[in-house]
Amino acid sequence: MPGPIFVSRVARLPLLDADGHPLGRVDDVVVVPAGAEPARVLGLVATVQRRRIFVNEARLGSIEASGVRLRSGTIDVQPFSQRGGEKLVLGDIHGTKVGDAFIVDVAMEESARTGFWFVVAVALGGRGPLRRRRTEVVEWGDVAAHFDTGPEYAEVAELRGMHQSDVAERIRALPPAKRRRLAELMEDDRLADLLEELPEDEQIGLLSGLDLERAAHVLEEMEPDDAVDLLGEMSEAERQRLLEAMPPEDSTPLRRLLAYAEDTAGGLMTPEPIVLRGSATVAEALATVRDPDRPMELAAQVFVVQPPTSTPTGRFIGSVPFQRLLREPPATRLEECAHADPEPVPPELPLRDVAERLAAYDALAVPVCDAAHRLVGAVTVDDVLDHVLPPGWRRRRRPHLTGEGG
Known part of the structure; x- marks a missing residue:
């Protein structure tokens, strides 16, 4: 749904897996007030298998009239436990008195910049004898003072930005x-x-x-x-x-x-690069790398394999850099534009050799394949830098772009 979505339209919707199969029912929305700034949506509370569980916001794919669909994967069915500073929209915020009105609904919206959801507005109306009064929608900042959670939570809100x-x-x-x-x-x-x-x-x-x-x-x-x-x-x-x-x-x-040993390709690699079938199209690949949850270093290229696509995959075909995807017609199959450079490395390859392979090909990532030529992961430049920089480099203050530190 484009634009703000009121929680009243989300509550009691079916919770669906990535394929649209029902898992349970949405009960409430969990938020963290952040002063006058829009409150961050942490996720949903849902009833699944007669348990009230928490569904992290990062797992949410789309909110539609048919239900709330998850991006992928499974959900943790541990019972929901509310932490300090967290507010339930229906359980804690709904019904709060603001002047001579009451909060009767809350609107949330997905940020186009970050992909996170925030509370952006509330609807004020009447209760009891006043329920017929006209509903007024105001910005969250107009009612935020009613949900002040103290200086510690304000500091956490500052860190969030x-x-x-x-x-x-x-x-x-x-x-x-x-x-x-x-x-x-x-x-x-x-x-x-x-x-x-x-x-x-x-x-x-x-x-x-x-x-x-x-x-x-x-x-x-x-x-x-x-x-x-x-x-x-x-x-x-x-x-x-x-x-x-x-x-x-x-x-x-x-x-x-x-x-794997820490200083080998297997110890350095991530097991979750972007992996697609050879029959997938360039358009599908571009849609995948646009996902804001993908780390930038992994979105730089797509690895193409025979099914299955979860590591360890089927036989490795090749890779397609992001720039090559931009130059190919959208309907082109990935197996038609994938190439074998850089060649895959074995999981046992030492760190120094992995770094040399990346440098030789000016590559941002190199595939890691087992003896059966199945993709088991990928090593990125970022992974290598973390291991070749001197110990304690993270403790050093980063120079500012304004000139500090030369």
Whole structure:
């Protein structure tokens, strides 16, 4: 649905999987007020198999009259538990008195820039004897003061609008107790972004302050190669506890990566590059790389394989860089424009050789294939830089573009 969507139109809609099959029913919307700024939508509360569960906003695909459709994958059926600072639209916000009126509905809208959902407006009306009064729609900022959650949540809201590297710099300057408190209050996806910008020892310090279920959820939100680097710094017992707390579809790729040495292609790679069948078209590939949830370094090229397309895939055919996609007719099949350069590397290839392969081909990513020529992942330039830069480089203050640091 284009434009703002009122929660009253979402509540009680069917919750559908990516193929349109019903999973349950939407009950409510979870938001975090952020002062006068639009409140961030964290996700939905839904009833699935007689359980009230939380569905992360990142899993939402489309909201239509037929139901709320998920992007892909499965959902966590652990019971929903409301955290401090979170508000349920129907359970907490609906019915709040504002002047001589009451909040009777809340409108949310997807940001075209970030892809996140925010509360942008509320509808004010009457209740009881006043229910016939005319409904008035006002901006969220006009009623935000009624949902003030205190200075700590205001600070989290401020961090939400910053680049994750700047958030990491801000967090590192705080006392340990304040760091842990802000980590507790941050949304899982933002905390995952923050952890990816910190050295492993500081990642562990923040993650250890969370309960097991929350820590597992944050790891699920991290890029797999970053999550594996973090798990590799933990004791075997702690690593297994976290992996066992994850759904199998999230833990299995991590277990596979942990089987490789850290300084090899297998230890560096991500198991979730963009992978499509050879029969897919250029138009389909472009639609896939436009997904705002795709990291930019992975959206630079598409890897083409025979089915299946989840790693380890069918036989690897080749890759198509993003610029090549832009130059091809939309109906062109990917198998017609895929090429074999750079050649795939084996998972056991040492880090130095992987870096040389990337440099030799001026490539942003190189495919990793097993002995059966099945794609098992891809190593990006970003992955290599994280391992070749000197230890502690993340602790150094980034020079500002205004001239600081030369």
